Amino acid sequence: PSSESSSQVKPGADSKQEGYENLLVTSEDRITKILLNRPTKKNAITTQMYHEIMLALKAASQDDSVLTVLTGSGDYYCSGNDLTNFTDIPPGGVEEKAKNSSFLLRDFVNCFIDFPKPLVAVVNGPAVGISVTILGLFDIVYASDRATFHTPFSHLGQSPEGCSSYTFPKIMGSSKAAEMLIFGKKLTAGEACAQGLVTQVFPDSTFQKEVWTRLKAYSKLPPNAMRISKEIIRKNEKEKLHAVNAEECNVLLSRWQSDECMNAVVNFLSRKAKL
Amino acid sequence: PSSESSSQVKPGADSKQEGYENLLVTSEDRITKILLNRPTKKNAITTQMYHEIMLALKAASQDDSVLTVLTGSGDYYCSGNDLTNFTDIPPGGVEEKAKNSSFLLRDFVNCFIDFPKPLVAVVNGPAVGISVTILGLFDIVYASDRATFHTPFSHLGQSPEGCSSYTFPKIMGSSKAAEMLIFGKKLTAGEACAQGLVTQVFPDSTFQKEVWTRLKAYSKLPPNAMRISKEIIRKNEKEKLHAVNAEECNVLLSRWQSDECMNAVVNFLSRKAKL
Amino acid sequence: PSSESSSQVKPGADSKQEGYENLLVTSEDRITKILLNRPTKKNAITTQMYHEIMLALKAASQDDSVLTVLTGSGDYYCSGNDLTNFTDIPPGGVEEKAKNSSFLLRDFVNCFIDFPKPLVAVVNGPAVGISVTILGLFDIVYASDRATFHTPFSHLGQSPEGCSSYTFPKIMGSSKAAEMLIFGKKLTAGEACAQGLVTQVFPDSTFQKEVWTRLKAYSKLPPNAMRISKEIIRKNEKEKLHAVNAEECNVLLSRWQSDECMNAVVNFLSRKAKL
Numbered sequence: 001p002s003s004e005s006s007s008q009v010k011p012g013a014d015s016k017q018e019g020y021e022n023l024l025v026t027s028e029d030r031i032t033k034i035l036l037n038r039p040t041k042k043n044a045i046t047t048q049m050y051h052e053i054m055l056a057l058k059a060a061s062q063d064d065s066v067l068t069v070l071t072g073s074g075d076y077y078c079s080g081n082d083l084t085n086f087t088d089i090p091p092g093g094v095e096e097k098a099k100n101s102s103f104l105l106r107d108f109v110n111c112f113i114d115f116p117k118p119l120v121a122v123v124n125g126p127a128v129g130i131s132v133t134i135l136g137l138f139d140i141v142y143a144s145d146r147a148t149f150h151t152p153f154s155h156l157g158q159s160p161e162g163c164s165s166y167t168f169p170k171i172m173g174s175s176k177a178a179e180m181l182i183f184g185k186k187l188t189a190g191e192a193c194a195q196g197l198v199t200q201v202f203p204d205s206t207f208q209k210e211v212w213t214r215l216k217a218y219s220k221l222p223p224n225a226m227r228i229s230k231e232i233i234r235k236n237e238k239e240k241l242h243a244v245n246a247e248e249c250n251v252l253l254s255r256w257q258s259d260e261c262m263n264a265v266v267n268f269l270s271r272k273a274k275l
Numbered sequence: 276p277s278s279e280s281s282s283q284v285k286p287g288a289d290s291k292q293e294g295y296e297n298l299l300v301t302s303e304d305r306i307t308k309i310l311l312n313r314p315t316k317k318n319a320i321t322t323q324m325y326h327e328i329m330l331a332l333k334a335a336s337q338d339d340s341v342l343t344v345l346t347g348s349g350d351y352y353c354s355g356n357d358l359t360n361f362t363d364i365p366p367g368g369v370e371e372k373a374k375n376s377s378f379l380l381r382d383f384v385n386c387f388i389d390f391p392k393p394l395v396a397v398v399n400g401p402a403v404g405i406s407v408t409i410l411g412l413f414d415i416v417y418a419s420d421r422a423t424f425h426t427p428f429s430h431l432g433q434s435p436e437g438c439s440s441y442t443f444p445k446i447m448g449s450s451k452a453a454e455m456l457i458f459g460k461k462l463t464a465g466e467a468c469a470q471g472l473v474t475q476v477f478p479d480s481t482f483q484k485e486v487w488t489r490l491k492a493y494s495k496l497p498p499n500a501m502r503i504s505k506e507i508i509r510k511n512e513k514e515k516l517h518a519v520n521a522e523e524c525n526v527l528l529s530r531w532q533s534d535e536c537m538n539a540v541v542n543f544l545s546r547k548a549k550l
Numbered sequence: 551p552s553s554e555s556s557s558q559v560k561p562g563a564d565s566k567q568e569g570y571e572n573l574l575v576t577s578e579d580r581i582t583k584i585l586l587n588r589p590t591k592k593n594a595i596t597t598q599m600y601h602e603i604m605l606a607l608k609a610a611s612q613d614d615s616v617l618t619v620l621t622g623s624g625d626y627y628c629s630g631n632d633l634t635n636f637t638d639i640p641p642g643g644v645e646e647k648a649k650n651s652s653f654l655l656r657d658f659v660n661c662f663i664d665f666p667k668p669l670v671a672v673v674n675g676p677a678v679g680i681s682v683t684i685l686g687l688f689d690i691v692y693a694s695d696r697a698t699f700h701t702p703f704s705h706l707g708q709s710p711e712g713c714s715s716y717t718f719p720k721i722m723g724s725s726k727a728a729e730m731l732i733f734g735k736k737l738t739a740g741e742a743c744a745q746g747l748v749t750q751v752f753p754d755s756t757f758q759k760e761v762w763t764r765l766k767a768y769s770k771l772p773p774n775a776m777r778i779s780k781e782i783i784r785k786n787e788k789e790k791l792h793a794v795n796a797e798e799c800n801v802l803l804s805r806w807q808s809d810e811c812m813n814a815v816v817n818f819l820s821r822k823a824k825l
Contacts, residue, residue: 118732139728154500165508171723173446173471174508178414182393182504183493195471196723196745218733222810225704229732232801233715233724236794244511251507260497429775440783448721448746449783453689457668457779458768470746519786526782535772 022049024073025056030219032065039074044082045130050108057111066223067215068115070138071122077147080129083156086256086265094257102253105130106245109162112137113241118218118230122211123147123189123198133160135197136167137241139230142214143189143198144207152184156268157261159251166244171196297324299348300331305494307340314349319357320405325383332386341498342490343390345413346397352422355404358431361531361540373531380405381524384437387412388516393493393505397486398422398464398473408435410472411442412516414505417489418464418473419482427459431543432536434526441519446471572599574623575606580769582615589624594632595680600658607661616773617765618665620688621672627697630679633706636806636815648806655680656799659712662687663791668768668780672761673697673739673748683710685747686717687791689780692764693739693748694757702734706818707811709801716794721746 024035034056036043045053053070060068072078090096112119112134121135123143128150135141135149153159160168160181168177172195179185192198202210218226255261299310309331311318320328328345335343347353365371387394387409396410398418403425410416410424428434435443435456443452447470454460467473477485493501530536574585584606586593595603603620610618622628640646662669662684671685673693678700685691685699703709710718710731718727722745729735742748752760768776805811 118728136724138725139732141725153504154496157497157500159500159504159507165504166511167724169508169511170445170720171725174411174442175413175416175446175474176471178393178505178508179474181508182414182501183496194469194744196726199725199729221704221733222707222814224808224810225707225709225805225814226732228801228805229703229709229715230728232709232798233719233728233731235797236716236719240511247510248507251503255500255503258499260499264497264500428779429771432772432775434775434779434782440779441786444783444786445720449686449717450688450691450721450749451746453668453780453783454749456783457689457776458771469744515786522785523782526778530775530778533774535774539772539775 020052020056022046023052023056025059027063027065029216030065030223031067031069031215032060032063033069033071034060035071035073036078037073039072039076041082042076042079042126043072043074043131044079046082047085047088047104049082050104054108054111057115061116065117065219066221066226067118067120067219069120069122069215072124074125075146076125077121077123077127078131079126080131083265083269087269094262098253098256101256102249105161105252106249109134109137109245109249110242113163113234113238113245116227116231118226120215124207126150128152130162133162133164133168136162136164136171141198142207142211143192143201144204145189145201146204147189147192147198147201148186149180149189149192149197150184150186151180152186154182155184155264157258157264158255159248161245161248161252163241163244163248165248166240168197295327295331297321298327298331300334302338302340304491305340305498306342306344306490307335307338308344308346309335311345311347311353314347314351316357317351317354317401318347318349318406319354321357322360322363322379324357325379329383329386332390336391340392340494341496341501342393342395342494344395344397344490347399349400350421351400352396352398352402353406354401355406358540358544362544369532369537373528376531377524377528380436380527381520384409384412384520384524385517388438388509388513388520391502391506393501395490399482401425403427405437408437408439408443411437411439411446416473417482417486418467418476419479420464420476421479422464422467422473422476423461424455424464424467424472425459425461426455429457430459430539432533432539433530434523436520436523436527438516438519438523440523441515443472570602570606572596573602573606575609577613577615579766580615580773581617581619581765582610582613583619583621584610585621585623586628587623589622589626591632592626592629592676593622593624593681594629596632597635597638597654599632600654604658604661607665611666615667615769616771616776617668617670617769619670619672619765622674624675625696626675627671627673627677628681629676630681633815633819637819644807644812648803651806652799652803655711655802656795659684659687659795659799660792663713663784663788663795666777666781668776670765674757676700678702680712683712683714683718686712686714686721691748692757692761693742693751694754695739695751696754697739697742697748697751698736699730699739699742699747700734700736701730702736704732705734705814707808707814708805709798711795711798711802713791713794713798715798716790718747 022038024037026033118139120140121138123141125146126148132149132151164181168181176195189198189201193201297313299312301308393414395415396413398416400421401423407424407426439456443456451470464473464476468476572588574587576583668689670690671688673691675696676698682699682701714731718731726745739748739751743751
């Protein structure tokens with residue numbers, strides 16, 4: 001049995017030891033797999049999950065694996081930020097909430113900028129928002145042909161994060177990036193691959209098998225060479241990425257307190273509640 | 276009737292008020308449309324038109340529209356710099372002419388670098404020279420499948436402008452950019468789209484309908500979010516773009532005074548006169 | 551007869567005057583062609599050939615040609631660094647060897663960064679290692695459909711050079727670049743073209759004819775305009791490229807002295823010896 005199926009058959013030991021509520025983290029064949037495991041909510045990321053993902057990345061950076069994989073459980077890869085995060089207002093009110101969210105986002109994205117080992121996204125289905133924008137910080141992005149890529153920031157009165165304001169124009173050129181980031185155009189897996197956001201697309205029926213076969217082969221390469229090759233590539237823009245992340249989070253801090261954003265989110269949540 | 280057809284049926288009021296000679300500027304559905312309106316000359320840009328376009332962009336940046344569109348009247352999008360501009364030599368001679376042209380070009384391109392709202396090119400037909408190079412400064416570039424993209428700088432003894440020496444390698448990679456910018460390779464709409472210069476290509480028969488339907492939908496999104504999203508994307512390279520523009524104009528200042536350039540332009544104009 | 555065939559029929563005079571052992575350098579139709587001429591070794595680059603290529607580039611930068619072409623003799627374009635270079639250990643041992651190699655590589659790549667005229671790669675067959683990574687420094691890359699592009703650095707315990715850690719992510723986006731540079735994915739000519747590394751692919755049967763016809767046409771364009779257009783494009787990142795080159799060579803200096811690299815190279819050479 002493949003590590004993939006084995007980790008789905010007996011998922012428990014590692015992850016329960018680590019105490020993750022919404023992740024399953026397994027390590028096999030020199031690959032650490034971080035599985036977003038909230039399938040009934042399309043793997044939407046709650047405040048707690050942001051913290052859990054950061055912990056899992058920190059652990060993966062220090063374990064003896066050579067590759068780290070992020071993937072989703074169920075039909076979705078990840079539906080992005082759980083918008084109910086916005087409704088949990090602390091005593092300090094909307095301003096405090098916005099500050100906390102901005103700090104959390106910055107720390108979260110920094111973990112991806114600074115992650116020292118090759119990082120692979122196995123995009124098993126639709127991806128939305130923050131789960132899309134941070135793809136520009138991965139080394140490899142494999143996608144099922146069922147995957148889609150959607151960043152509806154303007155629709156929600158918000159603005160780009162995950163360094164996408166810098167990485168997307170670099171990856172796909174300004175005129176493709178803007179249609180996604182400013183106007184919320186949703187890309188198919190094929191489009192995302194043609195535009196360089198995705199490394200390769202696989203038929204959904206053979207996606208898991210093909211991807212894990214390839215990753216296991218890669219995991220046998222000399223580990224220091226891979227880590228150092230990633231480091232030298234990332235070094236060229238690490239400082240810029242940190243500056244972009246800080247600026248994006250700063251802009252969102254004020255966006256989240258704007259009427260435009262609050263109205264858009266309330267409308268979204270009430271439409272959803274009516275479904 | 277669509278805003279597109281209505282603005283073509285009764286084009287006059289706004290533009291005459293504004294006093295544009297070779298532009299038609301209309302505003303409808305939160306979209307300001309700047310139409311290059313010199314179809315008998317394939318919308319070649321005269322010295323006066325450079326000034327008119329700058330004025331129209333300044334007005335659009337301050338009106339209550341949320342999107343600004345540049346497009347062409349007739350078969351061409353724009354045939355580029357009107358080379359008869361070169362023949363209108365002031366009392367100060369070629370040097371003064373070159374200086375004036377260099378300043379004008381720098382100001383013109385700066386308007387596109389600094390334009391604060393999402394900016395869309397609706398490329399209805401062939402595009403040449405400066406009308407191609409500034410596309411790297413637009414947020415969206417929609418093209419008819421009749422459009423072509425041609426920058427014959429070397430043929431005319433000149434060198435790249437519109438920040439294309441920076442934006443084109445970034446958008447399409449160095450080896451595709453150089454074939455356009457150094458060797459004057461003409462791209463089809465499909466090639467320009469595959470290389471990221473164009474966002475999407477539409478069949479000419481449905482071009483206007485499909486494009487304006489999409490733009491009207493985009494114009495209904497929260498305007499501040501769109502403006503701020505553009506701002507954060509542009510901010511990453513605004514300083515670099517201004518430096519590149521200044522350098523390109525500086526190089527052209529000396530190119531325009533070179534024998535190589537003067538001979539190439541004279542040959543071009545005399546060949547054209549014989550047709 | 552074309553310059554191509556004529557330079558193959560009577561290759562000698564120039565190159566023998568220049569004293570190249572493994573290059574044939576010819577100049578015709580305002581094009582200087584540097585032919586890697588070690589076909590029995592798939593044009594693998596020995597220490598001496600690095601020096602010869604640098605000399606040939608220096609000569610080409612000063613002759614009266616307007617285009618410079620690098621291409622390969624026989625079935626291969628170039629199989630990369632000749633790994634027997636590693637086995638020629640000087641009295642100072644592995645450390646001195648690594649230092650010499652690192653300095654040589656830096657000087658070699660600097661020649662491509664600083665080359666002042668339009669530079670064209672005519673990739674007639676498979677390309678490996680350093681011959682692939684420096685393609686990001688060329689202005690045009692034409693490839694036969696027999697060509698492949700392979701950078702197996704990790705397999706050999708090494709890391710990217712030729713500025714590829716910077717140019718490849720810029721050209722093809724981070725997630726395509728990393729699969730090549732970190733995991734050694736081999737690209738077909740079509741893939742390399744879709745990802746922007748290659749300007750255009752031609753059928754092998756007509757490759758030489760089509761490419762040289764096009765290059766001869768380009769060589770007739772105004773030479774100063776072409777040189778200055780290249781200069782203004784390169785100027786935008788020349789400083790960055792030199793810094794990246796220095797850093798890459800510095801990292802390789804320590805990689806080459808690592809057990810991981812030495813074991814990988816020894817294994818490679820002994821596997822090859824058994825064939």
